[in-house]
Amino acid sequence: MAEVANELASTRPTLPSPGRPTLPSVRETGLGLSVRRVLNTDVLAGTEVLAGADGLDRVVTRLNVMEVPDIARWVRAGELLLTTGYPLREEPERLAGLVVELDAAGVSALGIKLGRYLEHLPESVVEVADRLGLPVLALPEHVSFDDVLTEVLSDLVNRQARTLARAEEVHRHLVGIVLGGGGLPELAAGTADALGVTVLVTAPDGRPVASAGDPGELAAEPCARLLDAAGRLRVEDPGCALGLHEHPDGGGHAVVTVAAGSLDHGRIAAFSRHRRLGEDDLQALERAATAAALVVTRELAVAAVEGKYRSDFLRDVLLGRSGDPALAARHAAGLGWDLDRPLVVLVLEPDDDPRDTRGPGTSTALRPLVERQATALGIAVGARDPGAATAAFSTEAVALIGVPSDGDVPRAVRELVAAIRGEGGGGRRSFSLGVSRVCTGLAEVPAGYEQARTAVRVGRQVDGAGTVSHFDSLGVYRLLSLVPDGAELRSFATETLRELAGPGAEQEDLRRTLEVLLETNLNVAETARRLHFHYNTLRYRITKLERILGPFTTDANLRLDVALALRVVAMRGL
Numbered sequence: 001m002a003e004v005a006n007e008l009a010s011t012r013p014t015l016p017s018p019g020r021p022t023l024p025s026v027r028e029t030g031l032g033l034s035v036r037r038v039l040n041t042d043v044l045a046g047t048e049v050l051a052g053a054d055g056l057d058r059v060v061t062r063l064n065v066m067e068v069p070d071i072a073r074w075v076r077a078g079e080l081l082l083t084t085g086y087p088l089r090e091e092p093e094r095l096a097g098l099v100v101e102l103d104a105a106g107v108s109a110l111g112i113k114l115g116r117y118l119e120h121l122p123e124s125v126v127e128v129a130d131r132l133g134l135p136v137l138a139l140p141e142h143v144s145f146d147d148v149l150t151e152v153l154s155d156l157v158n159r160q161a162r163t164l165a166r167a168e169e170v171h172r173h174l175v176g177i178v179l180g181g182g183g184l185p186e187l188a189a190g191t192a193d194a195l196g197v198t199v200l201v202t203a204p205d206g207r208p209v210a211s212a213g214d215p216g217e218l219a220a221e222p223c224a225r226l227l228d229a230a231g232r233l234r235v236e237d238p239g240c241a242l243g244l245h246e247h248p249d250g251g252g253h254a255v256v257t258v259a260a261g262s263l264d265h266g267r268i269a270a271f272s273r274h275r276r277l278g279e280d281d282l283q284a285l286e287r288a289a290t291a292a293a294l295v296v297t298r299e300l301a302v303a304a305v306e307g308k309y310r311s312d313f314l315r316d317v318l319l320g321r322s323g324d325p326a327l328a329a330r331h332a333a334g335l336g337w338d339l340d341r342p343l344v345v346l347v348l349e350p351d352d353d354p355r356d357t358r359g360p361g362t363s364t365a366l367r368p369l370v371e372r373q374a375t376a377l378g379i380a381v382g383a384r385d386p387g388a389a390t391a392a393f394s395t396e397a398v399a400l401i402g403v404p405s406d407g408d409v410p411r412a413v414r415e416l417v418a419a420i421r422g423e424g425g426g427g428r429r430s431f432s433l434g435v436s437r438v439c440t441g442l443a444e445v446p447a448g449y450e451q452a453r454t455a456v457r458v459g460r461q462v463d464g465a466g467t468v469s470h471f472d473s474l475g476v477y478r479l480l481s482l483v484p485d486g487a488e489l490r491s492f493a494t495e496t497l498r499e500l501a502g503p504g505a506e507q508e509d510l511r512r513t514l515e516v517l518l519e520t521n522l523n524v525a526e527t528a529r530r531l532h533f534h535y536n537t538l539r540y541r542i543t544k545l546e547r548i549l550g551p552f553t554t555d556a557n558l559r560l561d562v563a564l565a566l567r568v569v570a571m572r573g574l
Contacts, residue, residue: 033060035109035135043151048138050121051129058108063149077106082145085118096124109135170194170284174291188212191288197270204264206233217271222247252276256285260293311391320446338387342403345436347452349396350429351465373397380419430466432456461571489568496565513541518563
């Protein structure tokens with residue numbers, strides 16, 4: 001394309017007459033024709049490109065005739081504007097400014113008949129048009145505007161009709177899939193076959209839901225840059241913005257939203273390494289998105305009923321109200337869950353949004369957020385353990401997963417969290433996760449549920465948002481969490497640590513020294529090494545700490561109180 005454009009700009013050749021080979025069309029859309037394609041019509045044979053040859057791939061969707069000098073206020077984007085030059089016959093120098101106005105209005109090209117009212121194109125116009133890439137065309141003397149309007153408009157209408165017919169054909173095909181009971185995988189396959197592309201259907205945050213076509217399309221550049229390590233479409237990336245996108249190697253992709261009313265259900269993206277996608281592909285993809293919205297709406301309606309039934313049963317299991325464990329396990333098997341084995345309970349809670357000034361737990365979007373995160377948890381868990389049970393409650397998502405064959409629960413949890421979080425982005429909210437001990441049977445699940453809830457609550461208090469906490473790793477924090485009176489804990493910490501319990505850089509620094517000293521069992525040399533202090537400096541600090549706290553280095557009971565008080569200070573939200 002660059003070679004053709006540069007050649008046109010330097011030599012301003014005469015375009016071919018009928019019967020001669022036509023210039024290649026670099027960019028044509030379903031609802032318009034490129035300027036290059038318009039110039040290949042019979043009626044415009046012999047037209048000369050005077051300036052702006054770099055813009056020959058602009059798209060023409062309509063035609064207009066210039067009859068007044070101030071035409072810029074009447075033109076519309078995508079127009080091929082025709083003129084004899086009569087409106088500017090007395091002020092040809094105004095044409096350069098008009099070219100700027102036409103470019104700003106989105107005009108695709110300007111066709112002029114030279115000779116009668118304008119003898120030649122001023123050099124200022126050539127300079128401006130070349131800079132803006134707005135094609136200025138010298139129409140042959142014999143060309144009638146009526147003929148141009150008739151032939152070009154006929155081509156446009158015929159192309160638009162073909163585009164609409166193709167979109168309608170794709171629509172009927174996809175609706176047939178939906179009416180036949182097909183889901184998103186079948187819909188993706190039908191779209192890929194109809195358009196000859198690779199299709200990816202995602203959730204609103206870009207997580208893949210279904211795909212079809214050549215997986216090599218997604219693994220190859222530049223498409224691979226649009227996906228993160230977890231295979232999520234980077235919907236926050238400009239390259240994934242809605243609409244058509246061209247690739248430097250001649251391929252392209254398109255992205256449309258799957259929406260039902262005001263609800264955003266995700267995206268459908270089509271990729272091709274072999275051709276640039278056009279407006280006709282985009283229209284067909286939008287029809288596919290409409291069919292996908294029908295599928296999602298149908299599945300949500302079914303899932304709402306099934307989900308409530310499943311959630312109610314799982315809640316009974318978690319609260320110990322499911323009755324005989326053997327009967328409950330058989331009932332769970334009917335739902336596709338394998339609960340007759342060693343299990344681990346996971347509790348996932350969304351973290352508070354710091355942008356929500358109404359305080360924790362008051363966001364009106366919490367329920368949809370929990371449902372989205374429960375869906376992500378279900379997809380990640382289901383891919384690794386098809387017999388696992390998941391459900392969304394009002395403020396948390398819960399999963400019962402089987403213990404891995406190697407018994408490495410922490411590794412399995414890390415993999416699940418990595419799959420759910422991906423690389424962030426796409427409007428994802430952070431979450432905290434609590435993990436119970438291993439439950440050897442359904443009878444132990446209620447206790448495991450409480451352990452996981454305790455782990456997520458205490459883990460967030462100790463380490464902040466976005467933590468993954470195992471109940472077994474809570475240590476003394478588990479005991480402290482059982483104290484129902486937070487004021488009493490705060491009072492204990494204040495009385496024990498005294499001025500060290502307050503905020504401030506100096507207090508935090510001294511608490512850090514105290515923590516390391518206790519961790520090393522009062523080993524002064526090791527503590528100095530860890531904190532990068534001189535031995536005498538640490539001795540001075542110990543003297544200062546004992547002056548504040550008392551003789552903790554010799555009083556074991558006081559040392560225990562100080563260690564517990566430090567743990568209380570570390571806990572948040574008390």
